[in-house]
Every structure is written in C-alpha cells, then in structure tokens.
Amino acid sequence: MPITILPPKFSHPPPPPQDISDSDSDLSSDDGGAHLDFASLGLPNRKPNPANNPLFTNLVTPGTLITPDPQWMRGHGTYIPPHTTHITSSLAGIITRTNKLISVSPLRARYTPEVGDLVVGRIVEVQAKRWRVDVGSVQLASLPLSAINLPGGILRKRTETDELQIRTFFAEGDLVVAEVQQLFQDGGAVLHTRSLKYGKLRNGLFAAVSGVGGGSGVVRSRRQVWTMEGQNGGGKMDVILGVNGYVWISKHVEQVAKELEQKHMGITNMEENVSAGVYSSQNDPIDSDTMREITRLRGVVTALVENGCRVDEDMVIRGYAEACEMAMLSETGPEDIYLGGQRGEELTRALRGN
Amino acid sequence: MASSQHVLLSPAELSYLHSSLSLTPPLRPDGRSPTQYRPLSAETGILPGTNGSARICFADGTEAIVGVKAEVEKTKRRWDDDTIFSENNHHQQQQQQQQQQQEGEEENEGRNNNDEEGGSSDWVELTVEIPGYRDDDSGTVFLGQMLSEALLADGGFVKRLRINRRFHWKLFLDILLISPPLSYPLPLLSLTTHLALLATRLPKLKSEGDEDPFFDDDWAAAPYLYARDPATKRVAERPPVTLLVMAVGGNIIFDPSKEELAVADVVLAVSVGDDAQGKGEDRMDVDGSNPGRNLKLLSIRTVDPPSRLTPPGVANAANSAYGHAQVVNTGANQKMPEARQTESEAVEGVWKPPRGGAKAVVMGALVQKVLVRGGVADEVLDALEGVDTS
Numbered sequence: 001m002p003i004t005i006l007p008p009k010f011s012h013p014p015p016p017p018q019d020i021s022d023s024d025s026d027l028s029s030d031d032g033g034a035h036l037d038f039a040s041l042g043l044p045n046r047k048p049n050p051a052n053n054p055l056f057t058n059l060v061t062p063g064t065l066i067t068p069d070p071q072w073m074r075g076h077g078t079y080i081p082p083h084t085t086h087i088t089s090s091l092a093g094i095i096t097r098t099n100k101l102i103s104v105s106p107l108r109a110r111y112t113p114e115v116g117d118l119v120v121g122r123i124v125e126v127q128a129k130r131w132r133v134d135v136g137s138v139q140l141a142s143l144p145l146s147a148i149n150l151p152g153g154i155l156r157k158r159t160e161t162d163e164l165q166i167r168t169f170f171a172e173g174d175l176v177v178a179e180v181q182q183l184f185q186d187g188g189a190v191l192h193t194r195s196l197k198y199g200k201l202r203n204g205l206f207a208a209v210s211g212v213g214g215g216s217g218v219v220r221s222r223r224q225v226w227t228m229e230g231q232n233g234g235g236k237m238d239v240i241l242g243v244n245g246y247v248w249i250s251k252h253v254e255q256v257a258k259e260l261e262q263k264h265m266g267i268t269n270m271e272e273n274v275s276a277g278v279y280s281s282q283n284d285p286i287d288s289d290t291m292r293e294i295t296r297l298r299g300v301v302t303a304l305v306e307n308g309c310r311v312d313e314d315m316v317i318r319g320y321a322e323a324c325e326m327a328m329l330s331e332t333g334p335e336d337i338y339l340g341g342q343r344g345e346e347l348t349r350a351l352r353g354n
Numbered sequence: 355m356a357s358s359q360h361v362l363l364s365p366a367e368l369s370y371l372h373s374s375l376s377l378t379p380p381l382r383p384d385g386r387s388p389t390q391y392r393p394l395s396a397e398t399g400i401l402p403g404t405n406g407s408a409r410i411c412f413a414d415g416t417e418a419i420v421g422v423k424a425e426v427e428k429t430k431r432r433w434d435d436d437t438i439f440s441e442n443n444h445h446q447q448q449q450q451q452q453q454q455q456q457e458g459e460e461e462n463e464g465r466n467n468n469d470e471e472g473g474s475s476d477w478v479e480l481t482v483e484i485p486g487y488r489d490d491d492s493g494t495v496f497l498g499q500m501l502s503e504a505l506l507a508d509g510g511f512v513k514r515l516r517i518n519r520r521f522h523w524k525l526f527l528d529i530l531l532i533s534p535p536l537s538y539p540l541p542l543l544s545l546t547t548h549l550a551l552l553a554t555r556l557p558k559l560k561s562e563g564d565e566d567p568f569f570d571d572d573w574a575a576a577p578y579l580y581a582r583d584p585a586t587k588r589v590a591e592r593p594p595v596t597l598l599v600m601a602v603g604g605n606i607i608f609d610p611s612k613e614e615l616a617v618a619d620v621v622l623a624v625s626v627g628d629d630a631q632g633k634g635e636d637r638m639d640v641d642g643s644n645p646g647r648n649l650k651l652l653s654i655r656t657v658d659p660p661s662r663l664t665p666p667g668v669a670n671a672a673n674s675a676y677g678h679a680q681v682v683n684t685g686a687n688q689k690m691p692e693a694r695q696t697e698s699e700a701v702e703g704v705w706k707p708p709r710g711g712a713k714a715v716v717m718g719a720l721v722q723k724v725l726v727r728g729g730v731a732d733e734v735l736d737a738l739e740g741v742d743t744s
Contacts, residue, residue: 002387002390003394003730004391004393005394005737005740005741006394006395007395007396007397007742008397008411122364165674168668171665173362173364173664174365201364202366203370204367205367205370205371205383206363279673279675279676280670280676281365282366282369282668283373288377288381291373291374292381296385298384298385302384335379337381337385338385338386339385340392340413341393341413342393
C-alpha cells in the first residue's frame with residue numbers, strides 16, 4: 001500500500017472544551033447584559049450547531065470587532081483602537097473568555113522566548129564574535145562566543161584565536177541545545193551553552209514541531225530532557241524537547257563516565273574532559289535496532305503533534321509504549337515503525353482513551 | 355539541471371540520515387516503507403469557475419491547488435495551406451512540406467491525415483507558482499518544464515484538445531503551491547495536476563464538422579476530458595504522473611522528503627503514462643490475470659540533489675576543537691584552522707557529500723523500479739482514480 005488518499009478533513013482539532021454553549025448561557029444570564037457581538041459581524045451562529053465545525057463558531061481574524069461593550073477587559077491578542085471602547089482582535093484565533101477578560105488564542109504562533117527556556121536551535125549565521133541561531137522565534141537568537149564552554153576548561157579566557165576559529169565550534173547548520181540567558185526589549189533572545197548538558201547535537205534525528213497552536217506541540221514542563229530505554233533491542237535514547245518546538249532524539253552516550261574511566265580523572269576535572277567531545281560532528285557507531293527505535297520515537301512525536309496532542313515527557317513515554325504495542329500486533333512486528341496518517345490517529349486515540 | 359532548494363542540516367544529522375537510509379530495509383525518518391508515499395488528502399471540484407480543479411494536502415501542511423481553464427481558440431494556419439504549425443515540430447514540418455512539394459500530389463492525403471490528428475504544444479499553457487519564489491526562478495521554471503514535458507511528451511494529450519480542423523481548446527493549467535515548499539514539491543504538484551485533469555470537463559460539442567463550434571449549455575452533459583468507460587466507470591487512458599525517486603546506497607526510495615533528499619546520491623523525476631497502444635492487445639493476452647497496466651515512460655529528468663552542496667563533517671581526528679583537554683597531537687591541527695574545508699578519507703560516522711556522477715546501473719534500476727508492472731506508479735494511478743471527481 002504505497003499510497004493512501006483520504007477525503008479532506010480540517011487540519012485543526014476543535015478547541016479545548018471550555019464550551020461554547022457554556023459561555024453562551026453565561027453571557028446571556030450574566031449580570032449587566034453584556035453580549036459579544038457575533039451576530040452583527042456576520043459570524044456563524046454561536047449556538048453549537050453540529051452541522052458547523054465548532055472551530056469556526058468563534059474564530060476571529062485580525063481587526064474583527066469582538067465587543068463594543070466597555071465592561072469587558074481586553075486580554076492577549078486584542079487591542080482597543082484609540083477613542084473607542086471596542087475590543088478588537090489582533091490575531092487570527094479563537095476567542096477565549098475568563099470571567100470578564102477576553103483574549104484571543106492564536107491558531108498558529110511562533111515561539112516567544114523566556115529566560116531559562118531550554119531550546120534546540122540551528123546555527124544559521126556565523127559572525128565575528130557570535131552565532132545567530134534559528135529557534136523558531138520571530139527573530140534569530142544570538143549565541144555569543146563568550147557564552148560557550150571553550151575547549152580546554154571552563155575557566156579559560158576567550159582569545160583572538162578562538163574568534164578566528166569560531167567555525168570549528170559551531171558552523172552553519174549545526175544543531176545546538178542551549179538555554180535562553182537574557183532577552184532584549186524587542187523579544188530577541190541571547191543563548192548560552194555554559195553547562196555540560198548543552199552543546200552540539202549528534203547521533204540522532206531532528207523533528208520540528210513548532211508553530212502549531214491549539215494546545216498541541218511542546219509545552220513548558222518540569223523535565224524537557226530525559227533518557228529512556230529503547231524497546232525491541234534498542235539501546236538507551238536521549239530525548240530533548242526544546243521549548244521552542246524543536247525536538248532532538250538521539251542515542252544515549254555515556255560520555256562522562258567513559259572518559260573519566262579512560263583518563264582516570266577525578267570529578268573535579270570533569271568539565272575539562274567533557275568539553276573535549278562537545279564540538280565533535282562525528283557520529284558514534286549506532287546499531288540498527290537503536291536507529292529503528294529512534295525513528296519510532298520520532299514518529300510518536302510527529303503523530304502527537306499532527307493529531308493535536310501536547311508533547312511532554314509523560315505523553316511521549318506513553319505514546320512510545322503504545323507504539324511498540326501497536327507494532328507488535330501488526331504483521332511485520334517490531335519492524336513496523338510507520339506512524340503517519342491513520343496509524344497516528346489510532347495511536348493518539350489510544351492515548352486519549354487511557 | 356536546476357537544483358532543488360538548499361537545505362541546512364548539520365553534518366552529524368546528514369551522516370545519521372545517510373546511514374539509516376542505507377540500511378536494508380532503509381529506515382526513513384518518518385517511518386515509511388521505501389515505496390510509500392506520504393498520506394495525503396485530496397478533493398476535486400473546489401474552484402467553481404474552472405473546468406476542472408483539485409486540491410491535495412500532505413499531513414505536514416503542504417498543500418497545492420490546480421485549476422484548469424479551457425478556451426476555444428482558432429487553430430493557426432499557414433496562408434497557403436492547411437498544415438498546422440507548431441514551435442516544436444516547425445522544422446520537421448517544414449522539411450516534410452518541402453518533401454511533399456517535391457513528391458507531388460499523392461502526399462496530400464498523408465498530410466491531411468497528419469492534420470486530422472495532430473496538435474500543438476502551445477495549446478497548453480502551464481504556470482507554476484511557488485510562494486516565496488519568483489516566477490522566473492530557475493527552480494520554478496524547471497518544475498513547470500518537467501510537468502508540461504510529461505503532458506506533451508507523446509502528443510496524445512493535445513490531440514484531446516482538438517475540436518475540428520479550424521478550432522481547438524486552449525488549456526490553461528494554473529498550478530499553485532499554497533504552503534511554503536517544505537519538501538521538493540514536484541510529486542505533490544504532479545499528483546494535483548493529474549487529479550485536476552481527471553476532473554476536467556469540456557462543454558459538449560453540438561456543431562458538426564468544420565463549422566464554427568457551438569456547445570451544449572447543459573454542464574451536466576459535458577464530457578470529461580479523459581473519457582470514462584460507461585460500463586466500468588473507469589478512466590480508459592489517464593494523464594501522466596511524475597514520480598520523484600532517489601537512491602541512497604543500494605536503496606531506492608519514492609517520494610523523498612526534504613531530509614532524505616539532503617543525503618541522496620541520485621534523484622530522478624520520472625514521468626509515466628498509460629500506454630494506450632499496447633493495452634488492447636495486452637488485455638487480451640493477459641486476460642485480467644495481471645492487474646497491472648502497461649506503463650509508458652514519457653520523460654526522465656535528473657534533479658540535482660542538494661546533498662552535493664552540503665558541508666562535509668570533520669572527523670574527530672581533524673577537529674581542532676576536539677580533545678584539547680587530552681592534548682593528543684592537536685599541534686598539527688592547530689595550524690590548520692580550515693581543517694573543516696579539507697576533504698578527507700571516508701570515516702565512519704562523518705558526513706561526506708557524494709561526489710561524481712550517478713552510476714548508469716543505479717539510474718537503470720531506478721527507472722526499472724518505476725515502470726515495473728503493478729508497482730508504485732500503478733498503485734499511485736489507481737489511488738488517484740479512486741478520488742471522487744464528480
């Protein structure tokens with residue numbers, strides 16, 4: 001079955017269940033008789049009509065008048081034009097209402113960096129003293145040369161030689177995992193990789209799941225990085241979920257322990273040691289079983305996003321277990337790693353059912 | 355030939371992709387089998403003002419729309435006779451004409467025959483639009499060329515546009531990619547075009563012979579450009595379809611994604627169509643035991659894989675940023691900071707872009723794999739036929 005062609009469906013799932021009918025009754029019975037002016041805008045009927053896709057019942061575009069009533073407060077995604085009291089949408093999205101606060105949650109949005117976020121980024125430009133990094137935000141983030149661990153010890157001073165050799169650390173196209181250190185006024189981010197956890201990525205697969213709205217995609221959570229055991233003979237795998245929606249799945253490498261063993265060095269020199277391998281762009285040998293499981297895990301992440309689920313540690317681990325089970329039941333056994341289209345839907349249905 | 359767009363991937367990623375795609379069976383990053391297409395959703399008849407239209411979406415959000423409009427046009431004629439001229443076979447026909455003039459009267463019949471059947475490639479106008487690219491961008495032009503080439507290759511398509519000796523349909527195909535090109539859009543555009551042509555209907559002709567054409571007002575009576583068999587409701591002969599095929603190591607992969615193209619050794623765009631001539635005899639021979647149909651190779655283009663432009667990886671041994679702490683013979687490397695640029699021997703786990711041309715054996719295998727009976731091309735054509743075009 002090399003090709004499947006399905007009838008078209010709506011690419012976004014219905015909005016989360018803060019229900020339209022619920023807010024409806026609230027609005028009408030509310031004190032003050034405030035009303036959201038849908039009817040005059042020519043928007044579809046507010047009442048949930050099974051024939052209408054629920055998505056479109058309170059969908060607004062930039063410039064749409066939401067309400068002229070001054071008793072509502074404007075929230076994110078809205079503005080009030082000067083000399084009026086009209087709350088107007090500034091985004092294409094779905095109206096959400098919390099008590100008296102009206103906000104519009106966008107259908108699709110770019111990543112907005114915040115200090116402390118763990119991000120995966122791709123180097124797109126190398127400048128004299130810094131790199132410009134694509135993190136899926138409106139602007140490129142910058143990674144100054146002074147914010148990386150230079151080889152040969154964490155306490156080394158940055159020299160001119162380092163500036164000349166800037167490309168040997170990171171070059172165009174390289175993937176890095178970093179942390180947002182600082183934000184500029186305009187929303188641009190400055191990154192740093194001054195930790196053992198951060199640095200260049202290798203031994204694995206990349207997946208970009210950024211820019212999807214409606215509650216799916218990567219969410220900020222307690223753990224963005226973890227190591228998990230591969231099933232079906234696969235080795236350990238590292239998963240990095242960048243808050244920006246860039247995901248890296250790779251083979252787990254016991255770098256620290258191995259090098260310490262080799263060099264018989266104490267824990268005090270660990271920093272020096274680790275920085276040795278951190279700028280390598282050579283993959284370690286990876287067996288095919290691990291590769292297969294890495295691919296399966298990537299399939300789980302993309303299936304979750306395609307079907308409007310959030311991506312976090314819990315969902316990914318459960319999804320992976322479910323995917324392994326699905327593969328076991330299929331004809332080809334564990335070799336079956338395809339999780340696109342209908343199989344992805346099956347997977348997320350099973351996860352939601354639990 | 356024109357290149358597909360440049361991709362930015364790190365050498366470590368490229369090396370990983372290459373080794374996973376070179377396994378047997380290959381492990382594709384999205385888990386598909388080597389011959390599997392991305393799942394897509396399709397519909398036809400989305401543009402009410404056109405003669406035929408189609409829309410196809412991939413799950414990743416790439417989406418294309420094709421609209422077909424038809425217009426009656428007077429067939430260009432020479433002042434002195436009825437021979438139809440076209441840009442493509444201008445010279446041929448001129449030669450023919452000269453021959454005919456030399457050989458005298460008897461050739462007239464032959465020429466008339468030619469006139470009955472022939473069409474001209476400028477009866478079809480095809481434009482491709484890719485967001486973010488100029489109309490005259492080499493990539494866009496190349497895509498348009500490949501798609502129109504497949505249509506016009508055997509001259510069978512333009513024959514369908516003939517009304518009578520004096521008039522023909524002029525077909526305008528507008529191919530629009532709605533989303534930014536997340537992967538090389540050729541397969542998507544080709545599938546959408548195919549579907550739009552399957553759904554295309556032209557008004558029913560009421561006039562006869564060479565008189566000015568006069569059409570039936572009833573749209574319901576309009577016949578399809580690709581006529582359906584009234585008994586089986588199946589399309590007798592179908593528009594061409596262009597498949598994108600690539601090879602990595604010994605593996606042949608259909609409908610490659612952007613990441614896969616980035617490590618491809620060879621990429622081919624192969625256009626196939628129904629073989630109308632061979633079919634009749636063959637159906638009788640095989641007597642339905644083989645469900646596959648005769649496929650005809652219409653055109654092949656090599657697509658420059660972006661893999662050749664990717665930066666090579668640096669082996670740890672040559673990496674001056676590697677192993678400083680260990681102070682193991684980094685002295686030599688220190689002196690060549692441009693080590694990254696130098697080409698090195700193949701090292702396990704280090705990306706090395708493919709060099710040199712494609713092997714003839716590999717190219718042959720690719721084409722063979724496309725044309726195999728009951729193979730991918732067949733199934734793609736069948737699946738497209740299954741889409742509701744009414």
